[in-house]
Amino acid sequence: METEIPLMLRSRESQFEDRFTFHSSRMRMKKVTKEELAAMDRDSDRCALELSDARVDVMGYACLVAIMSMGLGYHRESEKRLHQVTVDNDAPTPIVSSAGALVEGLKALGAKKVSILTPYMKPLTQLVVDYIQNEGIEVHDALSLEIPDNLEVGRQNPLAPAEHVKRLDTRGVDAVVLSACVQMPSFQSVQQVEDQLGLPVTTAAISTVYQMLNKLDLKREVANAGALLSGKY
Template sequence: MKVSTIEPAQPLDHLAPAGRIGVVALATDFNIEQDLRRMLPGDTQIFTSRVRNYNPLTIENLRSMAPGISAAADTILPGTQLDAIIYGCTSGTVAIGSERIAELIHQSCPGVPVTNPVTAAVAAFRQLGARRISILTPYTEQVNCEVAELFQRHGFEVLNIAGFGFEDDTAMTFISPVDIVNAAKNVCDAQADLLFVSCTALRASVVLDEIEAQLGKPVVSSNQALTWHSLQLLGYPAPVSGYGSLLQQLPV
């Protein structure tokens, strides 16, 4: 038997030249990877790990996933430089805290910029000049109270918040985009500067343009905000069309 080694004739390709984005997703999330791949430009790429989470979705159960975040981040392309890392849970960020999440990820990936849906949404609201917001979620009233209080602490006036009342993270993805559109029209206060559709599991990205057209104001979703903020962290030089007005706000 002859054994030989072949040298490539061409230089090795540099994949994802505009940026490599790590994602720590919930073990039960059906949607975040599809949403991010749909919205992110083709010269970027996401690489996903998953952290164990627990139903029902309560603040206590959300906090219980914190010990697994560092280990999940550690498995994303070990030895390869990432340009940004996303922690992909809005209510989890509310429960654990943005600073703590960044600390946990930096235990495995020191120096890499970290974002999450709350940090991204706050930056997006400010970019859009919003002060008063309405919020639509799939969560229970208990979780919604925590969500509203957090955004109020960031200086926004939450005019109202309404949720579908789900406690199962996986089931949240099965909510029809048609129901998201109808709920958005009913929930958004006329005095709100924008509507925030919270939760990475909701399939809101495919109807953002439709909701904005009907409301006549910006609509920010968790995954859209993550896309926008990640591209901002990468210094991406061009806007993205088809997923709401926020992604037209690039470069920043």
């Protein structure tokens, strides 16, 4: 998210007058396991407090699976709690979680049935599937790349998802989630895959940008970022 969100928002600067600065506070995680994800989530309050010192206009919680592994619907609890942290620091700030953003982005697209690509081990992917289905969206197929090392996930070629998606069953779906993980680079594949499939294609990072722009009351449009950021929604 620290690479793809600035990439998308910077790319808007040729079309819009909006200008952005980017600030981050990091929660620690090395291996993408349920135990490390839970420890990471516990650290999110500290991060929200630190960032609220900068009086930012919106905050994005970057790890989708950290939220989804904490229980069905947990993004609502997390967003509410982290917002309260900023309120208590006299810096009330809208909070966007990538987990909540993906769900809301799919709903904005009107998607009832989707197929998803993840870098996770299969048990974590199943948690993501269960979470999305609990929000009323059927997951038709899910492909797990099974990459346990978090740094290795971030080092994936951003064009690789365009190849991986060929192994994903997309028949009869309303949309494709090309990366359900904000850590896995995918932006450069999105428009290519959308054009090939003739279906809306989004990612956790794209959905997060969509919600951030919404919170900032800015036009939700980024070139070559798929249907969700086409300006139609």
